[in-house]
Amino acid sequence: MRTQVAIIGGGPSGLLLSQLLNRAGIATVVLERRSRDYVLSRIRAGILETGTVDLLREAGAGARMDVEGIPHDGCLLADNGEMFRIDFDAACGRKVMVYGQTEVTQDLYDAQDAIGATIFNEATDVALHDVDSDAPHVTFRHGGADHRLDCDVIAGCDGFHGISRQSIPAALRQEFERIYPFGWLGILSRTPPVTDELIYARSDRGFALASLRNPMLSRYYVQVPLTDRVEDWSDEAFWTEFRARLPAEVAARLVTGPSIEKSIAPLRSFVSEPMRWGRLFLCGDAAHIVPPTGAKGLNLAVSDVHYLCEALIQRYRTGSEAGLDGYSARALARVWQAMRFSWSMTTMMHSFPEHGGFDRRMQQTELALLQRSEAARRLMAENYTGMPF
Structure with a gap:
């Protein structure tokens, strides 16, 4: 094969990479x-x-998103009950x-499926061979048989593990x-969201996030020890703790119900460099x-995916490998910018076991700066809505 x-x-x-490449005439x-x-x-x-929204549309996979997705032009930040809003549209002219x-994914x-792309689900024993040569190949097992897949390039989109x-x-x-030193306990519930925009809430009890999937599906989180x-955590215990971390006026209108999914996700920041070796190119959680x-x-x-797709299209259309040679550095530049933003938001909004009075004052000062400074709000809005690819 x-x-x-x-x-x-x-x-x-x-x-997404497969969809974009196939639409450009490149087989995957x-x-x-x-x-x-x-x-x-x-x-x-x-x-x-x-940028993600635009690329999904470009891939021909954005029609349902445009009907069912909910545009947000701001979010809310709270600190021990005091809440204010960041207006993304006013600050930088973009939305999420x-x-x-x-x-x-669906x-x-x-x-x-509509373009007849080749996808092997439940492919086991996948192994990469001769990656640092001009003739890499992949072996795998599927449907009870062993297979060999020869290729020009391998894209590693298989996650952290x-x-x-x-x-x-x-x-x-x-x-x-x-x-x-903490994780997020999250639940999904068929209840109306407590607000129509996300609330990032810091309290002395720990962080909480109120988010949503649609007008009758809520996604809520609380910070918990690892x-x-x-x-x-029973549902009742979650709702009690979640309510206690929200501003009083928000907590008063919270609608609770049975959870339909509950999980704890540990938090980490991780980057592996470089994102290329030979003919192997890493994307997404495989690298960060x-x-x-x-x-x-x-x-x-x-x-x-955007950077790798551009580089591959350049290779197949012009023969130039410049985009592939520059892929890792180009992708990592944006990765580290996003890493900084996620780290800063995490540090500003969570309770850390080692934090003392100084650290708490710094969190209060960061939030106060966002509340009073147009420049600070613009910087947050630019990062939250996504810097251009």
Whole structure:
């Protein structure tokens, strides 16, 4: 079996890359170790930057998003009950779109099916070979048989725990990591959202986030110690704690109900450099992880896809490898900007075990600066809505 681009991972980044390349006349094969139902059952982020929205439309996968997605031109920040609003549209002229990653993935699967793209779900024993040569190939097992896939390029879109990054020799990789001493306990409930914009709330009890998926589906989070387990939290306990961390006027109108999904996600900042080795190019979580505070995870993966897609189209249309040679540096420049923003939001809004009075004053000062300074609000709005690709 042969293709031009072998894509490891059938999540949103792998599917989007495949969709864009196929529309440009470049053949792909996507290998995903999980079933399609499993991929579509994962609950992930739901805030899309302006650039992500535009690229989904360009890929022919934005029609349902444009109907069902909810444009947001601001968000709310709270500190121990005191709340103010950041107006993205007024600050930088851009918005974000509330549209769940599960929906994005479904739309991309539908778009791939419509063009007859080749996707192998439940592909096991995937291994990369001769990556640092001009003739890489991938072996895998599917449907009870072993397969070999020859290709020109391999795109590693298989996430933090995938094989792609691990295929780069450890001596050639430099990894940067910050593990945060807490996680987010999140629930999904079929209840009307407490507000029509996201609320990032800091309190002495810890951080809370009020977000939404649609007018009758709410996604809420509270900061918890890493030692907590989902089983430690009943729905009643979650609602009590969540309400206590919100401003009083917001808590008073909170509608509660049974959770339909509940999980705890640890928070980390992680970057692996470089994002290229030979004919292997990393995209998304395979190369970097951001804490969810800044809503950057999926959006960073999309910017990687944009850069890699441009470079591959240049190669196949002109023969120039300049874009591929510059891919890692170009992608990492944007990765580190998003890493800084996510780290700063996380540091500003969470309670850290080691924080003392000085650290608390710094958090208060950062929030006060956002409230009074037009320049500070513009900087936050530019980063939140997404810097141009």
